Amino acid sequence: MVAHKILVIDDSKVIRMRVKDMLPDGNFEVIEAKNGLEGFNLINTEQPNLIMLDFLLPKMSGWEVYQEIQKRPELKVIPLVLMSGRKEEVTEKLTEPFELFSFIEKPFDQKQLIDAIKDAMAKARKHPKVVAPPAQDVSGDLSGGGAANDVAALQKRIDRLESEVETLKKQMSQLVSFIKQKLK
Template identity: 65%
Template sequence: MATHKILVIDDSRVIRMRVRDMLPQGNFEVLEAKDGVEGLNAIREQRPNLIMLDFLLPRMSGWEVFQEVQAQPDLQRIPLVLMSGRKEEVTEKITEPFEYFEFIQKPFEQKELIEAIKSAMTKARKPRPTAAAAPSAASAGSSQDVQVLQAKVAKLEAEVAQLKGQLAKILAFIKQKLR
């Protein structure tokens, strides 16, 4: 009898089968759901040990399932791997860094899947701020967000400077050839 349950919620039968095939043989049962409503019901009824959740789903999106799971303390402890072929759609709704779940971009290889599962298991154990600690956590998060944005701005400024240098070299080369 399997002691661990892994729930794969994806509208693509191919992806569900691929995930099942990529998982190492072991002492677990792979459950499947083809849409968000079916997936959320399976989460509530089956209490899986891991959730593999596609972001774009029919009937109820992966985003809506994610919000339901995160809103319930007993469910938010379940390790979660969010899957999508387009990371930008995920980051529109959920800003990085992904603190309590792992993201994996489709298509993925077995090694990437195993690493994502391990990371999700670690992240799910992280303590979450309580309701009383939320205001200080929010301000700490915003200062951390500012630092992340400042780092991104600095990186972009360096890239722009590099591109300006390359452009200057190209212009000099063209001027030389025109003489």
């Protein structure tokens, strides 16, 4: 039985194979996806313990996959290593320091890969774990249920606000890029 699943989402077969070959021997299975859509579907069906995500992908970009991961608390806790040959494309959309994931610039060697994985795991441990809301007491005392409903409503608002902040960040980044282009 495999203890850990590592999902490598990259349109380059060479990169997928390199990552597989660079990983130390261990009790894990490497799952590969050649585009963002396939990768996102595998995240949902395979429930990997680690995601290695290329930023530039066909069908669904790494940026879009990242945004979908951030919308779902149960996916946000999975350690994530974002990969790209051009760091500036990542920093246009996501500002440093990267707190939610680890970043590795292509090409990379085995030590850089292992360090990025360790960093991603440490960052993932900082995320609050997803906890199911407490069950309502059906014995007539609904005071706990009201609090659970309030917490769920607040969590929905927080999720919506985080989504709006991400959208605003993206728009601001696009605006800055546009202004920089006009100033050239």
